[in-house]
Amino acid sequence: MSKLRVAVLGAKGRIGSEAVRAVEAAEDMELVAALGRGDKLEALADADAQVVVELTTPASVMGNLDFCVRHGMHAVVGTTGWTEDRLAQLTTWLDGSPSTGVLIAPNFSIGAVLTMKFAQLAAPYFESVEVVELHHPNKVDAPSGTATRTAQLIAAARAEAGVGPAPDATATALDGARGADVDGVPVHAVRLRGLLAHQEVLLGAEGETLTIRHDSLHHSSFMPGILLGARRVVSTPGLTFGLEHFLDLN
Numbered sequence: 001m002s003k004l005r006v007a008v009l010g011a012k013g014r015i016g017s018e019a020v021r022a023v024e025a026a027e028d029m030e031l032v033a034a035l036g037r038g039d040k041l042e043a044l045a046d047a048d049a050q051v052v053v054e055l056t057t058p059a060s061v062m063g064n065l066d067f068c069v070r071h072g073m074h075a076v077v078g079t080t081g082w083t084e085d086r087l088a089q090l091t092t093w094l095d096g097s098p099s100t101g102v103l104i105a106p107n108f109s110i111g112a113v114l115t116m117k118f119a120q121l122a123a124p125y126f127e128s129v130e131v132v133e134l135h136h137p138n139k140v141d142a143p144s145g146t147a148t149r150t151a152q153l154i155a156a157a158r159a160e161a162g163v164g165p166a167p168d169a170t171a172t173a174l175d176g177a178r179g180a181d182v183d184g185v186p187v188h189a190v191r192l193r194g195l196l197a198h199q200e201v202l203l204g205a206e207g208e209t210l211t212i213r214h215d216s217l218h219h220s221s222f223m224p225g226i227l228l229g230a231r232r233v234v235s236t237p238g239l240t241f242g243l244e245h246f247l248d249l250n
């Protein structure tokens, strides 16, 4: 059987360099290009890449995906910074290339995907819920894509169950003291040397609390999800948001 022809964009970055190693080690894949900033995207077409793993920056990702979709290359995207407008733009591009698939995964690690699932499940049963994400200090954005997605899923689960907003009697506070408001869920971002990628979902009800915590201790935690995404995206046209759809958790 022929090997899947995979390219990595952001190949010198923290997660990109790990992805290069993971693709090279996968028996069913061939690494056909490993590009960094300044390299020409045409190299992807020259290398006849089937799947492009996009691990760059929020400022670069849209231009890269525009190129990939226009050239009919599937993409597996870990880069953060997704807004409704960006997703709508990407969907429009994909409408013009109906056999092309793009997976955007706010988090490729199985533990983080399950954290989101567990948080969704628990959210309607607790009066209060807050999200705390903790990352290395070189992270480009805050809050993390994972925390934003987690809060959105929590808010949707509560709305569907008819649960009202969490009580908060705070009268005065310094700006930011209660975190960022993501669909009514407070999200707090910690940046600390020594950390990699961590998240806690704190839930509280009368007389009890539940904490769901996940820790990514090494970038290797994201690799099985990236490889799974590359294998599945080639037969999944259109936009898929969230690795859970490829894990059959829904």
Ligand SMILES: NC(=O)C1=CN([C@@H]2O[C@H](COP(=O)(O)OP(=O)(O)OC[C@H]3O[C@@H](n4cnc5c(N)ncnc54)[C@H](OP(=O)(O)O)[C@@H]3O)[C@@H](O)[C@H]2O)C=CC1
Pocket: 009, 010, 011, 012, 013, 014, 015, 016, 035, 036, 037, 038, 039, 055, 056, 057, 058, 060, 064, 077, 078, 079, 080, 081, 105, 106, 107, 108, 109, 140, 145, 222
């Ligand atoms: N979904 C997930 O599971 C995960 C997602 N991420 C996300 O992935 C992204 C990258 O994170 P991280 O590796 O820590 O960041 P890094 O800054 O370490 O890596 C990003 C790399 O992309 C390069 N780059 C920037 N623009 C381009 C471009 N146009 N073409 C090719 N390469 C480019 C950068 O080059 P230069 O240094 O010259 O700017 C850098 O080498 C972030 O958005 C992060 O949040 C991270 C981990 C897991």
Ligand SMILES: O=C(O)C1=N[C@H](C(=O)O)C[C@H](O)C1
Pocket: 080, 106, 107, 108, 135, 139, 140, 143, 144, 145, 146, 147, 196, 197, 198
């Ligand atoms: O920048 C990182 O490191 C990470 N980014 C992703 C995010 O913003 O959620 C995934 C993980 O948290 C690591």
